Amino acid sequence: MPDTLYYTPGSGNSLKPALVAHHTGRPLHRVRIDVLAGESRQPAFLAINPRGQLPYLVTSDGQGLGESNAIAWYLAEGSALMPAQPLERAQAVQWMIFEQTALEPFISPARFFTAILPGEREARAAEIAAWQAAAQPGLARLDAHLTGRDFVVGRQVSVADIAVYGYTHLAEEGGIGLAAYPAVQTWIAQVQRVLQVPPLDRLLPA
Ligand SMILES: N[C@@H](CCC(=O)N[C@@H](CS)C(=O)NCC(=O)O)C(=O)O
Numbered sequence: 369m370p371d372t373l374y375y376t377p378g379s380g381n382s383l384k385p386a387l388v389a390h391h392t393g394r395p396l397h398r399v400r401i402d403v404l405a406g407e408s409r410q411p412a413f414l415a416i417n418p419r420g421q422l423p424y425l426v427t428s429d430g431q432g433l434g435e436s437n438a439i440a441w442y443l444a445e446g447s448a449l450m451p452a453q454p455l456e457r458a459q460a461v462q463w464m465i466f467e468q469t470a471l472e473p474f475i476s477p478a479r480f481f482t483a484i485l486p487g488e489r490e491a492r493a494a495e496i497a498a499w500q501a502a503a504q505p506g507l508a509r510l511d512a513h514l515t516g517r518d519f520v521v522g523r524q525v526s527v528a529d530i531a532v533y534g535y536t537h538l539a540e541e542g543g544i545g546l547a548a549y550p551a552v553q554t555w556i557a558q559v560q561r562v563l564q565v566p567p568l569d570r571l572l573p574a
Pocket of ligand 1: 376379380381382403408409420421422423434435436437468
């Protein structure tokens, strides 16, 4: 029996493990939990993940794993997505932590209240503007890093690219333009080409 990925549709965090499995061909049983419908806070899901967050993985032998980047890492083990050298593996961890601290906390809510729940856009205009502004230093840092590079770590696509791609490629849906970050734009196109990334709703069926 394959591992089970609990995901919520449209999420850049849920995208990461689904994209790893898509690229490696690793079988993955996917179960949809609709955050918008409140399913992530229902007793049935809290019994599986008491933290109530998606994505969440339950391995074939029943062990649980939370955090999108940890799940992506676990699923990438043994594949070409895992950097071979110890320093590059550590750099991958570094950029995955960067993604969770400098990009995702700002891009994700800006996009959520702009594109996923647009009814809240007006009421949250000030917060959205603050998230949009807060994403800029991280994007500038990423752009500087990617200038002259094809990938986040080393010379080939890795799990770090998938982690950073998760929300960065959705920034414009949160009103965070990427025109000022040409290296980020080039890298997004490169990741999409190399991984042949399918549409989000194919990886995470609604
Ligand atoms: N740091 C976590 C964040 C997970 C997260 O915020 N998930 C959202 C969906 S993208 C969620 O489950 N929200 C519903 C809730 O917290 O009730 C990760 O990377 O997995």
